[in-house]
Amino acid sequence: MIKNPILPGFNPDPCIIRVEDDYYIATSTFEWFPAIAIYHSKDLKNWHLLTHVLDNEEDIDLRLLESAKGVWAPDLIYDKNRKVFIVTFTRMASMNGRYFDLDNYLVESENIMGPWSKPVYLNSVGFDPSIFIDDDNKYYVTSLQWEFRDNYEKPGTIVLQEYDINTKKTIGYAKTISTGATDRGCIEAPRIYKRNNYYYLMLAEGGTGYGHCVTLSRSTNIWGPYESRDENPIVTSHLENFNERNKPNSLKIERYKPNGTSLQKSGHASICETQDGQWYLCHLCSRPFLPELRCTLGRETSIQKMRWTEDGWLEMADGTNLAKDEVEEPGLEEVKFKSDCGTFKFSPWPETLISPRINKKHFLSVKDGKAIIRGQQSLCSLDKVSLIARRLTSVNCNFSTSMEFTPEVFQHTAGIAIYYDNMNYLTLEKTFENDKEFLEIVQMDNGKRIECFKEELSFNTKIDLKCRVNYKKITFQYKEANKTDWTNIDKIFDTTKYSDEYSQFGEFTATFCGIFVMDSNKREKMATFDYFQYNDL
CATH class of the missing domain: 2.115.10.20 (Glycosyl hydrolase domain; family 43)
Structure with a gap:
């Protein structure tokens, strides 16, 4: 069948x-x-x-x-x-x-x-x-x-x-x-x-x-x-x-x-x-x-x-x-293809990873299988957004990455995102404030920006970020790269908000997940991502 x-x-x-x-x-x-x-x-x-x-x-x-x-x-x-x-x-x-x-x-x-x-x-x-x-x-x-x-x-x-x-x-x-x-x-x-x-x-x-x-x-x-x-x-x-x-x-x-x-x-x-x-x-x-x-x-x-x-x-x-x-299937000889789930390096480029409105060549380069992304405008923009994302294909899934990023001003942010459109998204991002590095969760809810979590980071090395979509619940985790134990962030978000029916600014599309970098200062700050992992569970 x-x-x-x-x-x-x-x-x-x-x-x-x-x-x-x-x-x-x-x-x-x-x-x-x-x-x-x-x-x-x-x-x-x-x-x-x-x-x-x-x-x-x-x-x-x-x-x-x-x-x-x-x-x-x-x-x-x-x-x-x-x-x-x-x-x-x-x-x-x-x-x-x-x-x-x-x-x-x-x-x-x-x-x-x-x-x-x-x-x-x-x-x-x-x-x-x-x-x-x-x-x-x-x-x-x-x-x-x-x-x-x-x-x-x-x-x-x-x-x-x-x-x-x-x-x-x-x-x-x-x-x-x-x-x-x-x-x-x-x-x-x-x-x-x-x-x-x-x-x-x-x-x-x-x-x-x-x-x-x-x-x-x-x-x-x-x-x-x-x-x-x-x-x-x-x-x-x-x-x-x-x-x-x-x-x-x-x-x-x-x-x-x-x-x-x-x-x-x-x-x-x-x-x-x-x-x-x-x-x-x-x-x-x-x-x-x-x-x-x-x-x-x-x-x-x-x-x-x-x-x-x-x-x-x-x-x-x-x-x-x-x-x-x-x-009922037609009875043709079954031919299976490699799953588009799993851990992906960025060379060769996965066809599943796409960007809103512009070609990735404007902000991305690949070296030794790693994605180097130059920050541009915010995820709210309709123009130059540095986001690489793929379709969510299940509401029971997780995705993660390992990121090297050294922000220097508060306009520098990078991380992972659940993205429906430019007015409805959810990010776990590394940023900078008062000479310190922070990890924060930002929710864009029908155009309203909400800072839902902010915590000073105790390390300034490479960071691993993970998101779990468990039907109606979205949660996040992070850890220092090369360490074993994940830190759970005690916040739960509503998956159903990322939908045609909830959005007030557009419909007909769907929810994506991915990695992004923003530089609202000089449009030049870089972040390096080792891989992007996505799995339907």
Whole structure:
């Protein structure tokens, strides 16, 4: 059996494809750099983070973007005729005043590992662009068209336009092809598939929260009209249909229903066919803490087994539409990958370690397998932050490092962090005050800075720092390097605060853990980290 989620932690908006015997999933990365994560599998059960698509700041500028802006909803396809991988994505700049200021782009590569082309501009009508290639090799772009006018249904309609691969431009203006297959509202994430002369339009509806679902419509003409499947939605965590058209709220906490599954918010899907004709659907989901209904691990990726009915509709293999915690595997030869847990030196660089908004090359160097990080702005900044972090993939985990750092003024700090966004994080850091070195815990709670612990250090040598996440509780430890016994800090922090539902300044992302350095004086102070260790327990 395949246990869900297959991509735990921050992995929203999955797009799955198969190319010969290889399976790939692309997921959103928002403000994190490099952008657009690509995962790889041979058996749909075991996955590993393979690469990122956008790894050049000239191609994607994320600086100064608020949390949850940046790179949204990549679509990944493979053009068998041209033998190229194609990724489309949205760069979301602003969501103010009912306007969504964004641009949609396309990149392509002959190899999933790159190099990828320079981004080609598509349009700016709305988010979640995807490409469909018809039998005549014509390209089409479909997306949500964002609606900001009064007296029009929000958030908008699903639109389609042709794309010319020779001129690398869209043709004309996008035309509406759907207003949704249900009345749940908040339509988005369109993808078009073709089978037996039908064009199938797959949508996410109900908002990317507790009313989320996957729907299916079809037409014999790509421009429509599209007929809705009577049994929509085809996958969901919320079984009862509701009418919330024209209500742009996406979280819908009041729609939470346990339904005997740990997976909530199931929606935003894509499908693939195995080598022997089996069908699987990947979708985003979340696993909330109860009763708080807060999802510290954010939106994750799960998979469901599907089947085609005799009358040509796609449904879950068991005939229901409730997202399952476990599904039948396809029977492919199992291929496991090296775990991304454990103790990592920094050479070769682990693909799992990424940074908010900027390339690590601006502040990091590696020598003898150690990371040397130059301090810049605070973790509150939207610009130059010296943070290296990885996704939390379990709420039962620990992480640690060994750090050499000699602060000289109070603006020098370095240590480890639990980081949701620039307004919600928790650090155990070494700093300086009144000619003495201190260890302190700083909590940023929806923009409010709180010093929760401060203690003078009795040693000025290398220090080991550790964090333990034990479900709803976060605790810290420290010790002098090369010593055996850890010192427990008698403070407990609330894991659930690091979630979409708690944050007042952004949503759609998830909790990370990592190492950081800050120098709010001269932007030059260095700290050396021997390793970064992370383990799911």
